[in-house]
Amino acid sequence: MLQCMMVATHGWRGGDPRNMLIVPTETVIRVAASQDTTVFVTAGGKLYIGQYTGQGRGSLKQVDLGSRCVRDAAVYRGQVVFVTDAGEVFTRELAGGEVRPLPVLEPKKTCTHGQEEKGRKVRVRAVAAGTDHILFQSAQDEIWVQGCGPALGLFTNKTENEITNPARVDFFKGRRVLQVEAGAYFTVALVEALPPVHSDPTAETDPIPDYDSFVRSCEQCRRETGDRVLFEADDGFEKCPLGLGVRKDSSAHDHRSDLLSPAPSSVNMDGRSSRNSAFHEDGESSDCVADDFDPTSGEASCNGTTVNTPVESHSGIELKELSRQHKPSIGSEYEVLDCGEDALEGGEGGLARKGSSGGGGNSLFINADAARQFISRQLSWMTTNADTGECIPQDVDRINKYHIDSATELIKENVASAANSAASLVATGVRTVSDKVGQLSRHFSSSECADGELPDLTPDSDPFTLESLYTKAPAPKMSKSDSYECNSLPRRLSDELSRKKCHSRTASGGISYPKISRDGMLTVEKGPEQVAKNTTRIIDGGRHILNTEVWAWGSASKGQLGLGDLSHRSTPTCVTSLNHMGVTKVVCGTHHTAALTIDGQVWVWGDNSGGQGGPATPTNNNKNSSPSAPSPSKSPSKSPNRMNPLASSIVSPRRLDVPEESGVGLVRDLASGDTYLIVITVEGLTYYIGKLRTEEEAKVQRIPVGDATMHCRSVLCQCDSVVCTTDDVHPQVVKFVRSETTFLSVVKTVVQHVVRPFLASSSSTKATIASPPPPPHRKTPTVPPQRQAMLSQQTKQLLNAYLDVTQAVASSLNDLLDDQAADVTATIPIIRQVEEHKSIYQKYMKLVCDAVAMSGLTHIIKDATAILEKCQPVFAALVPEDKRRTSSDLFSYLILRPLQHIHEYESFLQTMKTDGENYYSPFTLDKIRVAHAHWRQLSVAAQKHQLEAEETKNFWETCSNLKMVEALSSPSRRMLRESKSHPINVHNAGRFSSHSFVLLTDILVHIQYSTFSTYNLNTMWVESVSNLPSVQNGVYITLPEDMLTLTCPSSGDKNQWMYALQEGIKRAVDKSEDSAGTITAIPRSPPLVRKASYTFSKNPLYKDAIYSGQWVCGKLHGQGTMAWGDGRRYEGQFRQNVYHGSGRLDVPTAGGVTVYEGTWKNGKLEGKGIIRYANKDVYIGNVHESQPHGHGELKKGRFSSQAASIYTGEWSSGAKHGYGVLDEIAKGEKYLGMWQNNVRHGPGMVVTMNGVYYEGNFHQNKLTGCGLMMFEDKTYFEGELGMGGTFAGKGSLHYPSGDTIEGTFTGNWEDGIKINGVLQKGIGSPDEDNVPKSFEKFSVNADQKWTAVLRQCQEQLGISLGTDITTSKVWETLATRLELEKQASQWRSGSPDLLDGIDRIPDTRTELTYHFFMEINTYLGKAFGNRLHPLGQLLQSLVDAFRATYGGVVAHSRLLPYAVQEVRSFTSRLYKMVRVLFPVLPVEGENVLLEPDTEDQEEIVVTPAFVIHPWLLPHVYSPLSTLYVLHHQHKDEEYWRRLLKWNKQPDTALMTFLGVDVKFWLPEGASLVESSRTLGILKDQHFTEAIETLQMLSTSFSPRDKLNLIHCTFQLVSKAVMAKLGSNYLWSMDDLFPVFQYVVVRSRIQHLGAEIQLVDDLLEPHMQHGELGIMFTTLRACYYQIQNEKLTHLL
Secondary structure (H helix, E strand, O other), X not given: OOOOOOOEEEEEEOOEXXXXXXXXXXXXXXXXXXXXXXXXXXXXXXXEEEEOOOOOOOXXXXXXXXXXXXXXXXXXXXXXXEEEOOOOEXXXXXXXXXXXXXXXXXXXXEOOOOOEEOOOEOOEEEEEEOOOEEEEEEOOOOEEEEEOOXXXXXXXXXXXXXXXXXXXXXXXXXXXXXXXXXXXXXXXXXXXXXXXXXXXXXXXXXXXXXXXXXXXXXXXXXXXXXXXXXXXXXXXXXXXXXXXXXXXXXXXXXXHHHHOOOXXXXXOOOOOEOOOOEEOOOOOEEOOOHHHEEOOOOEEEEOOEEEEOOOOOOOHHHHHHHHHHOOOOOOOOOOOEEOOHHHHOOOHHHXXXXXXXXXXXXXXXXXXXXXXXXXXXXXXXXXXXXXOOOOOOOOHHHEOEEOOOOHHXXXXXXXXXXXXXXXXXXXXXXXXXXXXXXXXXXXHOOHHHHOXXXXXXXXXXXOOOHHHHOOOOXXXXXXXXXXXXXXXXXXXXXXXXXXXXXXXXXXXXXXXXXXXXXXXXXXXXXXXXXXXXXXXXXXXXHHHHHOEEEEEEXXXXXXXXXXXXXXXXXXXXXXXXXXXXXXXXXEEOOOEEEEEEOOOOEEEEEXXXXXXXXXXOHHHHOHHHOOOOOOOOOOOOOOHHHOOOOOOEEEEEEEEOXXXXXXXXXXXXXXXXXXXXXXXXXXXXXXXXXXXXXXXXXXXXXXXXXXXXXEEEEEEEEOOEEEEEEXXXXXXXXXXXXXXXXXXXXXXXXXXXXXXXXXXXXXXXXXXXXXXXXXXXXXXXXXXXXXXXXXXXXXXXXXXXXXXXXXXXXXXXXXXXXXXXXXXXXXXXXXXXXXHHHHHHHHHHHHHHHHHHOOHHHHHHHHHHHXXXXXXXXXXOOOXXXXXXXXXXHHHHHHHHHHHHHHHHXXXXXXXXXXXXXXXXXHXXXXXXXXXXXXXXHHHHHHHHHHHHHHHHHHHHHOOOHHHHHHHOOOOOOEEEEOOOOOOEEOOOOOOOOOEEEEEOOEEEEEEOOEEEEEEHHHOEEEEEOOOOOOOOEEEEEOOOOEEEEEOOOHHHHHHHHHHHHHHHHHHHOOOOOHHHXXXXXXXXXXXXXXXXXXXXXXXXXXXXXXXXXXXOOEEEEEEEEEOOOOOEEEEEEEOOEEEEEEEEEEEEOOEEXXXXXXXXXXXXXXXXXXEOOOOOEEEEEEEOOEEEEEEEEEEOOOOXXXXXXXXXXXXXXXXXXXXXXXXXXXXXXXXXXXXXXXXXXXXXXXXXXOOXXXXXXXXXXXXXXXXXXXXXXXXEEEEXXXXXXXXXXXXXXXXXXXXXXEEEEXXXXXXXXXXXXXXXXXXXXXXXXXXXXXXXXOOOHHHOOHHHHHHHHHHOOOOOOOOOOHHHHHHHHHHHHHHHHHHHHHHHOOOOOOOOOOOOOOOOOOOOHHHHHHHHHHHHHHHOOOOOHXXXXXXXXXXXXXXXXXXXXXXXXXXXXXXXXXHHHHHHHHHHHHHHOOOOOOOOOOEEXXXXXXXXXXXXXXXXXXHHHHHHHHHHHHHHHHHHHHOHHHHHHHHHHHHHHOOOOHHHHHHHHOOOHHHOOOOOOOHHHHHHHHOOOOOOOOHHHHHHHHHHHHOOOHHHHHHHHHHHHHHHHHHHHHHHOOOOOOOHHHHXXXXXXXXXXXXXXXXXXXXXXXXXXXXHHHOOHHHHHHHHHHHHHHHHHHHOOOOOOO
């Protein structure tokens, strides 16, 4: 098994490995060399210097650097310059000596206030050196240079001046420099292309300050910026594309900031300046002058038209998000902003116009050097290629665009208030730059320039002096269509953004892109969101890899700049022929350059005297025949196609072919010496390109490295020193790399020459795709515009998916080449990231099959014919000859090539799986098998779907029913089977009838003559019919509203149709449509239960309704939604086509919508439910046949309306019937009594907010006969009462004083009474309560109230009156009920309520023990507290009824007896229901004493109150205690008045008054007089624990709890006394009562009388005697004494 890779390093000199070098034992990551000295940097950060003379191996010595870790090095002017991992630069003589730092510092800044700031230190991560210049690549992807000559790339022509301190190349400011390399006198940089920048002309602009002109040390700058964060030591601010400071603000994203504009001055693809240029017919251009840019307003204008507006700032995170918003544009990876029509207007007036008025608009620059730099860049186009090729049409949507580069910043830095004359001089020079374009163009196109004899650009020979630009010349105009697409460099938004995709240098000096972490890619299941996120990252990574640009500047005497001429450049110029070619590495020799692309192609240019450009072959002699070749130049004098192959210079990039046995070699790595190249192919072979000897011809020669099993991975080279790294890679991995590289070459070429141009042309011409072509014998129909738009959009999606595949392959190949993992599953992306890569191909497979099915490829070919004809030579070496005979064949092959690659993946993994046992561990082999399963299913699916698409295409083209084609054809629909080729017919079809069937992927089409009907497959159930005499070979189809019986000629046809129908149904049910997209198994037969949508047309109950939900065999069954066109809507559960289960029905009415919600049964609302009426009334309770029935509550109106009321009680068929309570909120009246047919009928009582209480018999809503009326002042009337509680006849009126009036009464209590009777004076003392004898005579008995609630609970438990039922049956019914309630709760709230064990059936026991009773008590606590349990529902319903009766604002003290009766009745009825579940409990009336098992537990007496009160009283305590307070209000007021006065006294006075013996409170040994002095002012200092305990009396609920608190209070009093007098002290009542009375007084219980009365009424009889009874009596005696004590006694 292969467990690890054996890595080795080999070194030699020149092209002969026998001239070996001594190399370090560690892996070498960088080589720098001079003539006899080689510098090595190892992966461990060590630096070695080797000395080599003659043919000997030389010597190697490590440089002692202490703790420094070296990452890069270069040899420059006899010194070694190296970079550490900390970003610091050091230098040392090659011969030895001291290591010295070489600081790279930012330039000093001086603000407008005169304050200076020293430059900050720049962190460097790479270094490269030429003969007279050295380059530093910073961690911020900037280029810093030092030395002299044009290779510096600075904005100056004074190249003879030495740059002693590193200076930044501001041309690339804001750009992402991936790699920088240096030749002898030139520089080459690999730069990432910029994303497109979109403009919003409607966005507002706000000027932002230029923070580059502010310094930290200036207080005035701080005040002006208003943000001190910008001046911290770290990078407190970023740079916008204009060089302006971008404030790091965490505020919300402002879309106006998306308009940060690109650079205005850079190089077009033809080399000309693009600073607001409007190109004219003769090649001249008129440029917007620098004055048109206002640095203070943030606007740049061209002839008065605002073209870009840098506005609001972003934080680093926001800038990253902004970069994601720039979608790739067609034909280019960047986009520029339109100048508008005004920019095309030339003429002197437009050129001479100055900036807009304002503070910044009149500011001019005065520095001539800055202007010279600006002008040099403006004219740098004159020596570049003039043509971009014919195979890549320009994107007409982005011509005449506007960019701004860092020259603007240089000009802005020189803005000041100097002399207007000097400013005008420079401004005038800038404005007339374009006037010299024609003259300079002719000068540089002369034969002298072509021969390479143009002198260097020095100050003496510089033709671009300001003096030569004074004259003006008019510029002719040119149309937009003749202009060229801009190839300029918009500036990056910030360093954060530019580091978004960080490229890291590999061992070979190239670049590697970030890879998705491979941890757990196959072992950990990823959700769809994570897979989608990873897929996007893969595609984005590939986009960054492909979208690179090569820039060069410096000497071009040998063509080493690759710009098509021999003219030098002092500023960076883009090698446009390599744009977006996927260049990943550039290398430089002394006078030549080579570039390596991601697909293994090598492009060379420059000096070819040593044969380093490769031998002259037909392939590289005609670059049109090579794949992905740059477009040919139109200039014969500059075209390498016309150049002699043996010429000493190659002025434009040309393809280098490395021949191998299997064909043209694909290169993995590349390095360059002084006059030769070293390449490594994907097979790991090493080749030398050049002349081994001067007299020999140039050739490509293989160099043997190591033994035959070694595989070369990377190579480093400089001068004549070569270092190669080898390993032992598995042959299958090598095979896969070659396959991926070959495939990428094809698809990348297709993207460059077909996809992007087609998208560009279709976008500009609004090209659309027609519908499938009709047969020749039919007339071509007119394609509707909507269909054209749909097909056009489909084509764009297909081509964009092709781009995604290309970018994914580039990302995959880059990961594969850079990966050095020993585990093959971690190396190969299609194994490590199988789900991500599969999703990309799966998306493309779907789109391409959709296009095939709709004949879309045919119409794409028609539109792309012109493009394909131009690019035929390009594909000659990539496509087999039989696949490119016609444009149609070629396009079909290219567009279907990714599908073929899926099969190649499957074949490759199959080979790995077969041969893997000899190489891989079982764990690795399992990963390979999983990946193969994925790709195997995708391969089968691709083949199947491609075949279906072709058959569908043929069916639509041959179908004679045009209406059916127009109505049913769609991109995702496929034809599976049709009855013309495979007969099937309707059973018992008529002799002259015509029936045919077509099975599509989602519908079955039944065609009868010219009409057709469709049946959705997802609502179709198919079964085979047994052969009968009447039906042979039958198929039975069940539909929601219909049934079909079809017959076939033979059993074979029947089986085939059954299989096709079932497969179609499975695909229709499976929402993903493509079952091969996952490795989960699809059931062999369609599921009987499924989710689907259907529109009813025949069913009278659901006619015209749309149903969406679950089905079972053609019936509505399960969760679903039914919606009608008139607004009716049901959402809930169905069973057998009717509402059944939890659901909600909305019924629109004239006044609104009535909502029925609850449990449905056979289409009717049954059981618990809620009805919300259209008039806003709400009913909550039991329902029968969708009407209120049983116990329920109806809330009518609103609290602010005149008819607001709440009824709680019994219902029958939608009417109030039985006992109920009506609370008329608006009237302030509450009725408690019987109802019949919505009217008051029977005994009842009424209480009002005015304190009036009356009771009697009601008949048809009227009070008739004798009754009782009681008033708030204790007066009451007995006699005949009328409607509304009026006096209406004979009776007697009784006063609290004892006086009585007997006679006839009329009127009402509030308005006055007319009396005709006799007054009788009372005898004896008045009755304080004055309770009449007839009280409670006309009320309803407590046991007759709320019977519907009890009946409902019995039904839920399965208890029927008059029948015996076993306990086990009750428990089984209860468990079933709880499960149904749980499901209903889940439907209502989305999450089920926890049952917490209440559905568990307990063990049956025949004897009640202490332990078993505690289990019962625990269960009851859960049951009464759970809203799903019938006991919990019963308790809640009773509590709600009690609160509705006795709570609220209409609470009357006369209702207290009724409330107490109901509490006793609730206790009895609840206890009876509990005994149904636990019959072992004693019957009511029997008390059972249970002894505890341990001594720390108390014995208990099991009674109904003991079982029920702990769960009932806490819920009803609030309204019950309110009634007690009202009933005892007068007595408690007297008691509280005395209590407040007594509590004002100190303890000594109070205890003396109460008669507390001094021994209980006087300190030991102290006299009463002394204690009075010291304790006379103290309060609440005695018996504090007992007082605090007794105060808790009001917080307890049940009488038992209150008695326990009283008992505990006595114990604490005794404890305090015994602590003072000893534990043997015995109490006497004479001593105990005063002490306890003191505790009562200090406890300050406000409503003590109400608490005592509550305990007295609800206390169990067996607890009224004994110790607890005595203590309770003592408390009551204390209350009475305090209440009756005179207030003056204490005084």
